[in-house]
Amino acid sequence: MMGVNRSIDSLQGPLAAALGRFLKFCGEEGFPVVIIETDRSQVVQNAYYAQGREPLDVVNGLRGAAGLYLLKERENTVVTNARVSNHTGGGAVDLCPEIPGKPGYPWWNAPEEVWVKMGALAEECGLDWCAGGYGQTWGKGWDNPHFELMKEA
Ligand SMILES: [Zn+2]
Known part of the structure; x- marks a missing residue:
């Protein structure tokens, strides 16, 4: 696969399942998101x-x-x-809120509260928001799009 991969199917199974739950949940909540990159x-x-x-x-x-x-x-x-990167092998996914009314367009400069809501929805679905963690892209702030599968407690 060349270039940027956005396929859910190329993620590791448990992560793909958690992402599927998250996307369904976002649909129910009326909170659209954009998949930026999956396997790399x-x-x-x-x-x-x-x-x-x-x-x-x-x-x-x-x-x-x-x-x-x-x-x-x-x-x-x-x-x-x-x-x-943990993306390589399908162990991470980058997600971004969507610009209201513009399907498919990532809202990179969304307010912090929008990113925080996305992170909270994701964590309810078993995704771990690594915004304060690895900082592999976009620094370590709340606007980091990087998610991985939540580890078992
Ligand atoms: Zn990432």
């Missing part, structure tokens, strides 16, 4: 890791080979601290 190849992760660490031509060489769109100079900033 190491080729894509390598391109993400190079971003902000290598010159733009090197980064875009990796991105092109990985099936990703090419960046502009101002976009060449660090987006991950992980050489190896």
